[in-house]
Amino acid sequence: MDRRIIFRLRRLLPCPTSFRVTYQLPEAAKNYLSNPCAQPPSTTASKPSRLHATSYLDGLRGLAALVVCLCHYTEENHPNLTPWYGVFPNPALALEPSWIQLPFVRVIFSGRPMVHIFFVISGFALSVKALAAVRKRNFEKCQKILASAAFRRPIRLCGPPVVSMVLIVLFIRAGWLWGALPTLRQQLDDWLGAVYYHVIWPWAWDNHLYPPYNVNLWTIPIELCHSMLLFLVVLTLSRMSATARVAFASAFVVYCLHCGKWAAAEFVAGMILAEAHLVDVEKGSERHLPFTNRSRCLNDPQGRQPGASRGMINSSTIKRLEIILHIVILTTAMFIAGWPNVDSLRTPGIRYLASHAPRAFNPHDPQGPQKFWFALAAIGTVWSCGRVSFVRKIILESRFAQYAGRISFAVYIVHGPGMCSKPRTR
Numbered sequence: 001m002d003r004r005i006i007f008r009l010r011r012l013l014p015c016p017t018s019f020r021v022t023y024q025l026p027e028a029a030k031n032y033l034s035n036p037c038a039q040p041p042s043t044t045a046s047k048p049s050r051l052h053a054t055s056y057l058d059g060l061r062g063l064a065a066l067v068v069c070l071c072h073y074t075e076e077n078h079p080n081l082t083p084w085y086g087v088f089p090n091p092a093l094a095l096e097p098s099w100i101q102l103p104f105v106r107v108i109f110s111g112r113p114m115v116h117i118f119f120v121i122s123g124f125a126l127s128v129k130a131l132a133a134v135r136k137r138n139f140e141k142c143q144k145i146l147a148s149a150a151f152r153r154p155i156r157l158c159g160p161p162v163v164s165m166v167l168i169v170l171f172i173r174a175g176w177l178w179g180a181l182p183t184l185r186q187q188l189d190d191w192l193g194a195v196y197y198h199v200i201w202p203w204a205w206d207n208h209l210y211p212p213y214n215v216n217l218w219t220i221p222i223e224l225c226h227s228m229l230l231f232l233v234v235l236t237l238s239r240m241s242a243t244a245r246v247a248f249a250s251a252f253v254v255y256c257l258h259c260g261k262w263a264a265a266e267f268v269a270g271m272i273l274a275e276a277h278l279v280d281v282e283k284g285s286e287r288h289l290p291f292t293n294r295s296r297c298l299n300d301p302q303g304r305q306p307g308a309s310r311g312m313i314n315s316s317t318i319k320r321l322e323i324i325l326h327i328v329i330l331t332t333a334m335f336i337a338g339w340p341n342v343d344s345l346r347t348p349g350i351r352y353l354a355s356h357a358p359r360a361f362n363p364h365d366p367q368g369p370q371k372f373w374f375a376l377a378a379i380g381t382v383w384s385c386g387r388v389s390f391v392r393k394i395i396l397e398s399r400f401a402q403y404a405g406r407i408s409f410a411v412y413i414v415h416g417p418g419m420c421s422k423p424r425t426r
Contacts, residue, residue, distance in 0.1 A: 051397055053281060054128075056386045057121050059396035062404025064114035069415045071111025072216070075341070076419060081109070084340045084347040103349075104331075106338040112370070113337040115219055116378035119226070119263055123270020124277070124382065126153075126227055127234050131274055134238045134245075135282070142238055146231050153227050158200050161217050164413045165195060168213045177421055179213070202228070206263040216416040226267045233268055246275055260360030262375045269379045276383075326384035330391065333377035333384075339370045 074081055085101035100106060126149060133142040169191050171177045173184065181187045191213065198211035198218075202225035211217045233252065237245045249272050256265035335349065344350045344366065357369035385391050395401060404411075 051402075054124075054277070054386075055402060056392045056396035057124065057382070058405030059398065059401030060117065060382070060385060060405075061121050062401050062406070062408045063396070064117045065408035065412050066404055067108060067114045068111040068216075069411060070109040071114075072416065072419060074109040081106075082341050083343055084338075084350070087340070087343050087346050103338045104334050106340075107334050110337050110339070112341070112367075113339070113374045113377055116262070116266055116371075116374040117381055118219065119223070119266040120270045120273070120378045120382045122223060122227065123230055123267035124274045125270075126230055126267075127271040128274040128277065130231075130234050130238070131271070132278055134234075135242065135278055139238060143235070146235055150228060150231050154200070154224060157224055157227070158220060160409065161199055161214070161220050161413055162195055164417075165191060165199070165211070165213045165217075168417050171417070171421075172213075177417060200224070206261060214413070214416050216412065222263050226263050229264060230267045230271060234271060242275065242279070246272055249275075257372060257375065258358055258360060260358065260362075260372075262361075262371045266375050266378060269375075270382065273379070273383055277386075323388060326387045329380040329384040330388065333381045336373045336377040339373070341366070344370065 081098060081101055083101065084106075085097050085099075085103070100108070130142045130145045130149075133139070133145060168177060169187060172180050173187065181190060194212045198209040199220050201209065201221050204221060205225055206222055208218045209221055211220075233249065237248055240248065249268050253265045253269050253272070256262070256268065336353065339350055339353075340347055344354055353373050354369040357372040361372045362368035385396060
C-alpha cells in the first residue's frame with residue numbers, strides 16, 4: 001500500500017487508537033508514517049543482477065523450464081492440442097483446430113525438446129571451467145576442477161529431488177496428494193525404492209526410469225551418469241591440442257548418435273560449444289589488448305593497411321552470412337521442436353524427418369526418431385541463440401528470462417506434484 005494512503009488512514013483513526021497503533025511500531029516505521037515523502041526503510045539495497053558472457057544460457061534454461069510446465073499442463077487438461085494442426089487421431093471426436101497447434105507456435109507447449117536443451121546446456125556449464133584451465137595449459141587446476149565437480153555433482157543434482165520426494169510422502173500421508181499406501185512402513189519402503197532405483201540410479205544411461213512419486217524426475221539419473229561421462233571425456237582429451245580435442249569430441253558425438261545414445265551426444269556437444277565460446281572470448285580479449293595492431297599502424301599514417309577497406313567489406317559480408325545461417329538454424333530447430341507426441345507419421349514435414357533417422361533410433365518407438373532430431377535441434381539452438389543479437393539481448397537476457405533461469409530447477413522439481421494435488425472438497 002502506498003505510504004500516502006497509510007498516512008491518511010492513520011489520520012482518520014480516532015486519536016487514542018491512532019496513538020496506540022503508532023506507539024507500538026518501530027522507530028523507523030514511526031518516522032516513515034510521520035513523513036509520507038520519506039523513503040521506506042530497507043536493510044539491504046537491491047542490486048540488479050549483472051549479466052555475464054553466458055547469461056543467455058540461463059535465460060534459455062529458464063524459458064525451457066516454463067515450456068515444460070506448459071507442456072505437462074496442456075497434456076493433462078487440453079489433450080486435443082497435442083496433435084499437429086489439422087491432424088486428428090480420432091476424426092469422430094475431432095474438435096475445431098486451434099492456431100496454437102500451428103508449427104513454430106506450438107513450441108510454447110512442446111516440452112520434450114526442451115529436455116534436450118537442458119542436457120546441452122549442462123554439458124556446456126560442466127566443462128567450461130575445466131576447458132578454460134586446459135587452454136591455459138594449467139592441467140593441475142583442470143584436474144582439481146574435475147575432481148571437485150565429480151564429488152559435488154551427485155549432491156547438488158540429487159539432493160533437491162530427494163528432499164522434494166520426502167515432502168511428497170508427507171503430503172501423501174496428509175491426504176493432499178494421491179498414492180497413499182495402507183501403512184506408513186509400506187509408504188517409506190516404497191519411497192526408498194523409488195529414490196534408489198529411479199532417482200540416484202545411474203546405470204540405466206538414457207532409459208526413462210520414471211520415478212513413482214514424481215515422474216518428471218526421470219531426467220535426474222540421465223544427468224548424473226552423463227555428467228560423469230563428460231568429466232571423463234574432458235580429462236581424457238585435456239592433453240590434446242584444441243584442434244585435436246574438438247575433432248575427437250565431434251567424432252565421439254557422431255559415434256554416439258550413430259549408436260542411438262542421444263544424451264551422451266548432447267553432453268559432449270555442449271563441451272564442444274564451450275570450447276567455441278572460450279575461443280570467442282580469447283579473440284575478443286586479444287582485440288582489445290594494447291599494441292596488438294601496432295605493426296598495422298606503421299604501414300599507414302592513418303593506421304590502415306593496403307586493402308583494409310576490402311577486408312572490412314568481406315568481414316561484414318561474412319558476418320551477415322553468419323547471422324543468416326544462425327537464423328536458419330533457429331528456425332529449423334523451432335520447426336523440429338514442434339514435433340507432435342501423437343501421429344507424427346501423419347504430420348507433414350515431420351513424417352520425412354521420422355523416416356530419415358538412424359536405425360539405432362527405433363522407428364517402431366514413437367519417441368525414437370524424435371530423439372535424434374531433438375538432439376540436433378538442441379545443439380543448434382544452444383549454438384545459434386547466443387549469436388543472434390535480437391534473440392540474445394531482447395529475449396534471453398531479459399529480466400523475466402533471467403529470473404526464470406534462477407528458479408528453473410526448483411520449478412522443474414515441484415511443478416509435477418503441484419499439478420497432481422487433490423481437489424479441495426467442501
